[in-house]
Amino acid sequence: MHVVMLPWSAFGHMIPFFHLSIALAKAGIRVSFISTTSNLRRLPLHFIPPDLAAPLNLVELHLPAVDGLPADAEATVDVAFDQIQYLKIAYDRLKPQIKQFISQDIPDWIIQDFASHWTAEISRELKVHVPLILFSVFSATIFSFLGPPEYLTGEAQAKHWSSPESLISPPEWIDFPSTVAFRSFEAGPIHAGFFGKNASGTTDTERLMLTATASQAVAIRSFKEYEGQYLELLQKVYRKPVIPVGVLPPTPAPPLAEKSFQEEWSTVFKWLDQQSPKSVVFVGFGSECKLSRDQVYEIAHGLDISGLPFLWALRKPMWAVDEDDALPPEFRTRNKGQGVVCLGWAPQMEILAHPSVGGSLFHSGWGSIIETLQFGHTLVVLPIVIDQGLNARLLVEKGLAVEVERGEDGSFDRKGITRALRKAMVDEEGEGVRVRAREMRTFFGDHGLHQAYMDGFIQYLKKKEQKEETR
Structure with missing residues (x-):
């Protein structure tokens, strides 16, 4: 089995995708982790154990130059907050390179981040069916709070998320007692950041809506013992499987030798x-x-x-x-x-x-x-x-x-x-x-508990392979 990993270019996203990649490779799944030159060099490669059951390949792409983005910037850590929009343009322009890679080595699954809203287009253009999974590096709470994907754009968004004030109390679909909402001083920047236009031409919520809608399931870095109600609610509002993979606690890495x-x-x-x-x-x-x-x-x-x-x-x-x-x-x-x-x-x-x-x-x-x-x-x-x-x-x-x-x-x-x-x-x-x-x-801190969640996710991935063998 071959899985392609497509994280967004932020280390808060790449690192969980990287640890998930290691877990899959340990289980005998071949993994292609796709990112750019500088980002791959900065991954904590000492976490990769020498005895992986399958290869973990780091696929290096070259980030296109974009006006407004510093020449050496390849991740959000490299730029000021208002320059992240230009990084999104550059990230979207990686699509042809990703399409070329996928065309040469068709994967069984693509596990994508919220940002790569064009992944489904690649499958259609290549006329192959590659099932997608949205992997959330966030807790279940924020996606549950934002509600059904169709509420994130267009008229539904204007109705449910019309203004910053709509963010300061729990929405109506949270059907249990909750104090989880944004403060007034948080709501303005959050509303602009989530729903506001940026230089890429695609809002963050449009990206999330498109990736969530195109995905067969949502894998989430979480577990029921902490936020079980929000995981159940997320499956209810997304109307597709929501699979907690545990929190991916990394095993202790060997000490750095430098x-x-x-x-x-x-x-x-x-x-x-x-x-x-x-x-x-x-x-x-x-x-x-x-x-x-x-x-x-x-x-x-x-x-x-x-x-x-x-x-x-x-x-x-x-x-x-x-x-x-x-x-x-x-x-x-x-x-x-x-x-x-x-x-x-x-x-x-x-x-x-x-x-x-x-x-x-x-x-x-x-x-x-x-x-x-x-x-x-x-x-x-x-x-x-x-x-x-x-x-x-x-x-x-x-x-x-x-x-x-x-x-x-x-x-x-x-x-x-x-x-x-x-x-x-x-x-x-x-x-x-x-x-x-x-x-x-x-x-x-219970590695056994989180490994059990990971095993459940791996079984979900392998069901596709088992179905094809049955045919």
């Missing part, structure tokens, strides 16, 4: 070794959240005032002249001993696995939720973009997180950061959250 990496991080881990168990807050907002100077500085001052030990993995912001400019003046000097700031990439899984880490201040992206709750850490959530607000509401509703207080305009300050951190990590008021987070480790 000497520079070992030297840089040995100092950090020695510092962690000196801290009390479960006392350190890990702070990380990933590569997709572009924080402003004021936001970074308020987080910094909040960490300072909290008095808690912290390890902050901070990607140098585009607005910073240099690394020193990325933090308030004398912040590192003042907090020497209390905390460590690492600018650039960080081995997040290894950090979270360290026994001195007890909590995480982060954006509540679904991938980071999965990684953090694997270890039962307490969550302090500060959602910034896309689905993160809905993820945060569900976590708080389940008693698993403390959300940082925000003003009506979405602003937050150092006092709010400090209050949320201390409540989550040390105050008696937050003990229930700490207990619930520890309990979740049983589910999020």
